[in-house]
Amino acid sequence: DMPDPRGGIRHVIPWKGNYLARPGLEAEADPQAALVTGGDDPLLGHLAPLLPRARKVAILAAFAQTRGVESLAPLLLAAARDGATVRVLTGDYRRITEPGALSALLALQAANPAIAARLLCCADLPAPHILHAKAWRVEGEGFALAWVGSSNLSQAALTGSAEWNLRLDQRENPAAYTKLCRKFDGLWGLARPLTAERVARYAAAAPVRDPLPWPVDGGWDGEWDEAPDSARDGAPDSADAPWQGTGEEVRAGPVEPYGAEIPAPHPIQAGALEALAALRGAGRRRALIVLATGLGKTWLAAFDWLAVQAELGRPPRLLFVAHRQELLMQAEKVFMKLTGGRRSAGRFYGAGEGIGADMVFASVAKLSQARGLALLRAQAFDYVVVDEVHHATARSYRRVLDGLSAGFLLGLTATPDRADAADVAALFDDEIAFRADIGQGVAIGRLVPFSYMGVRDTIDYRDVPWRSGEFDTAALERHALTEARMAALWEAWAAHPGTRTLLFCCTVRHAAAVQRWLAAKGVAARCVHSGPESDDRTAALQDLSAGRIAAICAVDLFNEGIDVPAVDRVILLRPTGSPVVFLQQLGRGLRAAPGKERLQVLDFVGNHRVFLGRLRTLAEAAGGS
Numbered sequence: 001d002m003p004d005p006r007g008g009i010r011h012v013i014p015w016k017g018n019y020l021a022r023p024g025l026e027a028e029a030d031p032q033a034a035l036v037t038g039g040d041d042p043l044l045g046h047l048a049p050l051l052p053r054a055r056k057v058a059i060l061a062a063f064a065q066t067r068g069v070e071s072l073a074p075l076l077l078a079a080a081r082d083g084a085t086v087r088v089l090t091g092d093y094r095r096i097t098e099p100g101a102l103s104a105l106l107a108l109q110a111a112n113p114a115i116a117a118r119l120l121c122c123a124d125l126p127a128p129h130i131l132h133a134k135a136w137r138v139e140g141e142g143f144a145l146a147w148v149g150s151s152n153l154s155q156a157a158l159t160g161s162a163e164w165n166l167r168l169d170q171r172e173n174p175a176a177y178t179k180l181c182r183k184f185d186g187l188w189g190l191a192r193p194l195t196a197e198r199v200a201r202y203a204a205a206a207p208v209r210d211p212l213p214w215p216v217d218g219g220w221d222g223e224w225d226e227a228p229d230s231a232r233d234g235a236p237d238s239a240d241a242p243w244q245g246t247g248e249e250v251r252a253g254p255v256e257p258y259g260a261e262i263p264a265p266h267p268i269q270a271g272a273l274e275a276l277a278a279l280r281g282a283g284r285r286r287a288l289i290v291l292a293t294g295l296g297k298t299w300l301a302a303f304d305w306l307a308v309q310a311e312l313g314r315p316p317r318l319l320f321v322a323h324r325q326e327l328l329m330q331a332e333k334v335f336m337k338l339t340g341g342r343r344s345a346g347r348f349y350g351a352g353e354g355i356g357a358d359m360v361f362a363s364v365a366k367l368s369q370a371r372g373l374a375l376l377r378a379q380a381f382d383y384v385v386v387d388e389v390h391h392a393t394a395r396s397y398r399r400v401l402d403g404l405s406a407g408f409l410l411g412l413t414a415t416p417d418r419a420d421a422a423d424v425a426a427l428f429d430d431e432i433a434f435r436a437d438i439g440q441g442v443a444i445g446r447l448v449p450f451s452y453m454g455v456r457d458t459i460d461y462r463d464v465p466w467r468s469g470e471f472d473t474a475a476l477e478r479h480a481l482t483e484a485r486m487a488a489l490w491e492a493w494a495a496h497p498g499t500r501t502l503l504f505c506c507t508v509r510h511a512a513a514v515q516r517w518l519a520a521k522g523v524a525a526r527c528v529h530s531g532p533e534s535d536d537r538t539a540a541l542q543d544l545s546a547g548r549i550a551a552i553c554a555v556d557l558f559n560e561g562i563d564v565p566a567v568d569r570v571i572l573l574r575p576t577g578s579p580v581v582f583l584q585q586l587g588r589g590l591r592a593a594p595g596k597e598r599l600q601v602l603d604f605v606g607n608h609r610v611f612l613g614r615l616r617t618l619a620e621a622a623g624g625s
Contacts, residue, residue: 074538099203110352118191200344293587316382457606498569
């Protein structure tokens with residue numbers, strides 16, 4: 001009488017009666033796992049293991065908050081990248097949803113077209129015009145589950161607060177599961193697609209409904225199963241009653257979600273702001289700022305943008321340009337915090353086309369194409385930021401810079417001295433407006449000091465061809481994949497310990513070999529690169545930060561733009577002829593963190609001229625300290 005004979009003998013252990021029918025769902029070993037109660041049993045702990053295996057994700061939340069979207073974003077992006085379709089539906093009930101949360105959802109849409117978000121206006125619902133439902137649905141090979149209960153899309157509801165959610169399994173209750181899917185689809189049809197314009201109107205407390213055909217697609221199925229009971233839901237008895245919320249999760253009335261999170265400029269940033277103000281006072285229209293990794297280049301740009309607002313008497317129109325999606329998402333997060341989410345943010349990267357917004361975050365790759373350049377020339381910006389501007393001598397950057405109409409142009413970098421000797425400063429009137437090195441960052445406690453140890457390399461570099469300023473990759477890989485070099489690594493690993501380590505490897509094959517070798521020694525490590533066999537980058541960084549793993553073996557991914565404060569050891573297994581790349585890799589571990597006293601740097605040094613300049617590069621970067 002078993003629905004699946006693989007399940008074993010029925011009811012010997014009742015809650016494992018058919019456990020093989022749902023492989024990998026470890027929670028089913030516990031009959032109480034059907035009820036998630038929050039606290040030490042957070043909803044995110046049940047969702048996170050399933051999202052990497054998902055093919056469909058559907059989230060319904062009466063309201064969304066910025067931190068909630070940000071905490072879930074890496075998992076949703078990873079799921080979409082692996083082939084899942086993701087739908088996120090939230091509402092405007094009592095305007096509790098934060099504008100920053102909607103902007104973060106917009107950023108997810110722009111990052112991957114498999115992710116779609118919509119805003120449901122309560123006024124579009126049948127009377128009594130209230131959306132107070134919450135449901136989290138995840139489907140994949142061999143499972144279809146939903147959690148229905150009290151968790152909205154907020155960090156507290158996902159991780160810490162006492163939120164009760166009951167699991168619904170399609171296999172156990174197909175009728176209820178089908179009904180949930182049908183109701184979600186009906187609400188999705190009523191909802192408005194999320195756009196930059198709609199988010200801006202919501203942030204300005206303006207109506208977000210528009211004359212688009214209604215419903216958008218499909219719409220409500222024409223019935224409520226029973227009238228919502230506002231008292232039972234926890235909603236106020238009348239529209240005029242004050243909302244009795246739960247701290248961080250609920251915020252009614254005028255939304256000010258970011259003020260407490262805006263840092264004050266630290267002394268180095270304050271000095272840079274003074275230099276920029278003086279430069280503009282002298283009539284200059286462009287500036288180059290050099291700040292060591294970890295000193296807050298993006299926040300500096302945001303603070304200076306605010307200063308220009310005071311100078312102009314109005315918010316300056318912003319264009320933020322970078323070469324990688326992560327940098328653009330990070331920048332948008334900073335500027336939205338600074339503005340309280342009250343400026344429209346447009347994304348011009350991936351599938352995003354929001355080049356007409358108040359604040360535009362755009363990739364060099366998309367802007368430098370013929371269509372992008374045509375759109376760019378039709379725009380005028382008061383304030384333009386080019387991040388990681390040491391790349392700006394590339395042809396794509398030059399096309400973008402030549403097509404700009406900018407009131408003020410700010411270039412940001414930690415490493416202006418390119419290995420190819422291209423003159424980045426020439427793009428900014430041959431002057432660096434302000435510069436702060438690692439030593440200054442250490443002096444104010446923003447960075448930690450580092451100990452540099454040159455490890456004698458086992459590779460004879462006379463046998464490795466040198467081409468165009470770098471070692472031949474294939475030959476380098478062959479020489480790096482030896483037992484002698486692995487033994488040298490392990491000896492240095494033991495002699496100069498660390499708790500969280502980044503290893504920069506030569507190739508994907510090399511990184512995978514190092515990861516396996518460390519695993520054989522009992523070291524939990526991940527292998528992260530741009531290939532299809534890579535471990536998930538976001539999950540790997542989170543595991544490293546939390547101490548669940550001890551190391552990440554990386555190939556050309558963490559050179560710039562990624563902050564990993566918990567890293568206290570960097571091992572350079574890949575020799576490079578570029579002082580820029582060398583300092584970028586060093587910089588991944590310099591950021592200060594609680595309990596972190598210094599960074600340990602282990603550099604494999606061999607018999608080649610490229611290693612001669614290491615100490616000079618380090619001394620210059622540290623300001624001679």
